[in-house]
Amino acid sequence: MTHGMTHGMTYINVWITECLTDTVKLLVFLTLPLHRDMMMSLDDKGSVQIQTKVLPQDSWTQVSCPCCVSKQVESLVLIQLSDNVQPVTKRWLISLIEASKRHGGAALLAHPGEDECGDVIVVSAPRCTLLRATEDLGLCKKYRNKEMASFSYHDRDNFTNVDDMQEFLTLAERQYIVKNELDSLQAQKKQRIPGVPEAPGVLEAWENICQKLVRAGVIKDIFPLHDQQRLNDVCRRWYSKKQIWRQPLDAIQSYFGGTMAFYFSFLQFYTWALVPPAFLGLVLTFLLPGGGGVVKEQAVEGVMEEEDYGPSVSGHMVQAVFSMLWSTLFIEFWKRRSSSLSHRWGTRHLTERFAEPRPGFQGTLGLNPVTGRLEPLFPEWQRQLRVGLVSLPLVGLFLGLVVLGMTGFYHGEALVQGFHQDSGSLFSGALLYLPSMAHTVYTNILKNVYHAVAMQLTKWENHREESSFQNHHITKVLLFTFFNNFAVLFHIAFYKQDLPLLRKKLASLLILNQLVNQCTEVVVPFIVDRFLSAAHKKEQEDNLEMDKLRAQRSLPPFPGLFAEYIELLVKFGYLSLFSCVYPLTAVLLLLNNITEIPGDAYKICKLFRKPFSAPVSNMGVWQTAFEVLGFVSVMSNCWLLLLSPRVQEFCLEGGISGKNIILFAILVEHVLILVKMILAFMIPDEPDWVRIKREQIEFNSMQALGQQKL
């Protein structure tokens, strides 16, 4: 038992570090004094309607364009300046924000907050800027004929709701556009930043102003503002009523933006999709004769021999084939769902390629051969070379280091155990824990180094588009995290070939995971919501006048969806890679997802700043990751099938040689992969009606090109 325990130790350590980070963050956060302001401001359920967005309207900068004049300006984005910023710098920045594009400005609206000396600038956008940006982004909006059409500023009057920006664009879109405009501010010529000392305060021609101001310590942060009324509305429709099976996706998309909405759509789709494998798992475990290692494990404690056999041969086969079919159908139908969602949200025809490059993009200034605009240029082949010849080998090296660490751990453990058996002293007993601890430290250091390296590499690859940057960065971190999570399981499954151990590990991981999740994502928030926040409310009721902006400012920034996605992916990995060893995986995952949805929803609505969210047309690289995992799972299931003791016994009885059974497994693997590919090819990636809409748009744009003289 000692061996099994320390053996699992390293994995549990790695995983607990990953997993508890959330909990710790949450708990630390709850004890912060800052938290009180936020709780108060976020938890008034519509009874007190003082909205953060109502600032003194006459302090907004004025617009020259007559169509953009409006009585009430909505606060969209907050620029947090450092405390010691000079009023002259703040004035200069405000003038830059309000200046027209022709004069190198952002053509936005700015508000100095409480007074000229305060450390915030509130930013909004006039109608014309929003509409032009909508065209530049390539967003589709509802046309007069009720169809979605790529928005065109020239043809704006034919789009519905074009006069009411709050109806026409979602809050997330408006805020993203403001951020985008701020990000694209460039110095027209070499100049000094007023009120900033000489050394950091000189802007080169074409230098990105916001990045420079952040580096110079003038800007501390830029973030979008919550709209309390809408937020309460979303919350009420979302997690308060436990809408797990039918979340208000449109409302989420509108308030939090595309990335978030795609995450929750996927989560919901995934939860539904888990029903069939969960059902199959239950049937295999409890109904089929000879099934269910777990049941027997618990029922017949004494018969250890029997317990380890797991599902029967036919059960195994059913699981392997079902797993192949299910993972294929899952990802193919998600693609269809995804394409219809992006059609519905008007993000099918984004034109990021033709927009300005992302702020961090470096290159020699030149004319973009496609759009004819002056911008930094960087040859594609050079980027490809950097990815292929530097990033790829480096990532491989780090994955190698993970394996090396694992090998070292096993080696060290064997060494220490040998020593303990020889001496048997208390000291040697304590030494038993050394390898596992050393491995944990090693893994953590490696992880931190890798994260830094991955970010630097991706920056150095110099991607022109933000989405491309994100995809490359996520892919790098994803590979490492996945490897880190699964190296031990693969080691147990394929190197040690110890299926009973694998089954125990899997069960304990899933159940432990489940418990911790329940705790962090449901119980803790529930307690906070019911007891702590109620107390806070009472205590601070007389504090109602305080600035809501400052309350939002004190919330921690949203850490991004990476952790959420990787959690889903790792669990999808447990399910698809090893499900034939432990058929109850799907049931546990289903339970997990049901608690995950309201938990995540609560976190996002209540515990963090509102994040910026670019319009996106799909889940990006995550979709590919799930798809790749589907292929790996076919291989994994075939080899697990081969290794299963029942199959081996079956072969021995039938007098089939080990070599032949391996060759048969190879054949099965290749056939299953072929079937999977044919199936994936046969199921169209978009529903017919979406395809027709897309072709209509393509046809129209072809016709338009033909009708115009170039």
Next chain:
Amino acid sequence: MTHGMTHGMTYINVWITECLTDTVKLLVFLTLPLHRDMMMSLDDKGSVQIQTKVLPQDSWTQVSCPCCVSKQVESLVLIQLSDNVQPVTKRWLISLIEASKRHGGAALLAHPGEDECGDVIVVSAPRCTLLRATEDLGLCKKYRNKEMASFSYHDRDNFTNVDDMQEFLTLAERQYIVKNELDSLQAQKKQRIPGVPEAPGVLEAWENICQKLVRAGVIKDIFPLHDQQRLNDVCRRWYSKKQIWRQPLDAIQSYFGGTMAFYFSFLQFYTWALVPPAFLGLVLTFLLPGGGGVVKEQAVEGVMEEEDYGPSVSGHMVQAVFSMLWSTLFIEFWKRRSSSLSHRWGTRHLTERFAEPRPGFQGTLGLNPVTGRLEPLFPEWQRQLRVGLVSLPLVGLFLGLVVLGMTGFYHGEALVQGFHQDSGSLFSGALLYLPSMAHTVYTNILKNVYHAVAMQLTKWENHREESSFQNHHITKVLLFTFFNNFAVLFHIAFYKQDLPLLRKKLASLLILNQLVNQCTEVVVPFIVDRFLSAAHKKEQEDNLEMDKLRAQRSLPPFPGLFAEYIELLVKFGYLSLFSCVYPLTAVLLLLNNITEIPGDAYKICKLFRKPFSAPVSNMGVWQTAFEVLGFVSVMSNCWLLLLSPRVQEFCLEGGISGKNIILFAILVEHVLILVKMILAFMIPDEPDWVRIKREQIEFNSMQALGQQKL
């Protein structure tokens, strides 16, 4: 030896049937009396310049459009009527051809040939029809600014050479447009065909007229006419000077059209690409110690044990890895080449999807949701279902029948051999040949049935676009042919695991193939060209006045490129699937290709009618076939490596168990496939400059859509 002989018999039989078809066709054809006319008319090397295209100019139908009036009308396409066609029917057809589109005509020019009663109609096209069709096809042409741009009728004056149709469009394009217009003739209402008896002579409303006339026996054939002068020019620059390494691809594209030009471009690319593997093969065979089974086989006849060992372990490994790298680079760089060719030839933006459906397309009449035109509609999902639930299983069934046939053959052979050994009579000796003969008959019947079934299935799948129809049809036939060709080799390699036999088979196939090819494609044409045709020329010199049209009519129709492509594919299969067994494959293939190019060129220029050729943007499904073969080759090479006697001996010596070596092979296979996929992903499918041009066009069309009110 007897066993080995009959064993190979079946394969040789199948293959000789395939291979000799060409030769037989050619020889039969050469003895036809018709041939004389053709030879004469085709072989005057520019000395006598009476061109077929000059018909009495005043007999052409007149055009009403002033811009289309020209003094000289070029004969493009010939409609061959049956002998007993009534003058009234011919007049009706001519009037239909010349009628404007508004009146349900084809808006073409027609010429009645010698007189009103003759059995031909010569068709040409006026400028406006050509230009409008160019826009409909989505062809790109050179714009004023020297860039390629999608042609727009509206903007026609800004395209270069737009006044001279012979410069603006290639001959192949003009002829294809005429065919397309003829194919799209539809009856406006229910009507009788004048001069055709009641039963077959009633056209339903919207019925396709040309198809109906073919069924009713009025039209025997429609084919494009050779332009003698251009043809001589192409020939001179092409095969007469043995331009194997640098064929005049643009001239081929212009005269014969895209499909043909892509075939020859690929052939040339492939020939160049064979140089490195040929070099490696030579090195492995003649230079490396322990290499070259063949050399030893010939040199040390006595030492049979040694001979069978083939290349050394390291040589094997080098071959397997090299094969993976080479096949990946080959197909990726071909994709790049292909995309730059299609840019150059203006076929990157074809709009077949938005054009009229192909003539055989069935459906309920309705409004196309994309283009808004009235046409037959057929739901995509229904087609997918037909492909997936009917075609796929049926194709699988036939492939199963091939395997069944092979198994039956081996079974029968074993039976007969046993019988012969028992009795040893003359009768039983003769019986030895029975299984092989039965198998040949079986295979041939199966093949013919399958070809008919494949055609019917593809028609029944009801593809809207011609390219989609072609791809599905080719895929079906291709799978079967490939299976038929390789089943025996795979059987020897993986079931019998008899590598020496595989090596012998491969060598004999390649060398025999080579000889037959040399004979059919070089020697015979050479003899014909030099001796027969010279004799004919002399003999018929006084016959110069005879109608050249009739001479072309007597040529056999071009059988299509299927046989040519499948030959390349099968040989690529020998190379990539089994090259590590017989390293000289690449050398033999290189020699084969060098003779193939002028042979094919000669055949196409001299021995057949000019074929219609649609503008295409790539090789279509053939490219996919080569790509898939690349993946299969990685698997094949890994398993051959595993089976090779040297590796097995090496393992036995090293004390590695058979199971472990198989597991190692699995690992190598998966890693190689992963590397192949990463490599394929890393190499962009189009060169940078092509990508930029494409994005320019996309950007322009997006802008155009924005600027116009819908």
